[in-house]
Amino acid sequence: MKCKRLLALALAAALCIVAAACGTKNNAPDTPAKTDTPTAAPGGTQTVGDTGDGTVREDGSYVPGQVDRLRLTYNGNVSSALYVTSAAQLPDYPELSAYDDAFFKDHALVLVQESVSSGSVEVGIESVSLKADHTAVVALTHQGPGEGQVGTADMATWLLWAEVDTGLEDYQWTVANPALESQLSQY
DSSP states (O other), X not given: OHHHHHHHHHHHHHHHHHHHHHSOOOOOOOOOOOOSSOOOOTTSSOOXXXXXXXXXXXXXXXXXXXXXXEEEOOOSOOEEEXXXXXXXXXXXXXXXXXXXXXXXXXXXXXXXXXXXSOTTSEEEEEEEEEOTTSEEEEEEEEEOOOTTOOOOOOOEEEEEEEEEOSSOTTSEEEEEOGGGTTOEEEO
């Protein structure tokens, strides 16, 4: 009898965990209002989002309108940003095949690879800021499972990409990782 009660209790607990993990969550970030006239980046005159579909904040940072992502095979911890100006620079993933030479005549992409301790962590690009020292800082967001939800124990690497302006080749692109708020990962 004791064994049946323990088994029933374990089954009920497992069902609660599964139900919590299957629940829906709303992780939509607050989006600042779109401005008609982009504001200059601190220390400079160019903004990173003149050609994109995002918004430029009053401080000059750019919030991409659309950030696409792809889960990659985890092969160790990675946190990097790459400014891409031609189709030849793109990694070979079918999801990036729509970006051809015609796209790169007037546009560029920023590609970010970010590893996290759980595949349940939603990674996003919060903003891109151009600094006076010719550093382009990509600020990320990490959103874990919501209250009452269970995270997975799998490590994950995400590839994120967003449209940015051309002409930013001389900037050193870095990632401001929210897990390491006091540090910038430079690549």
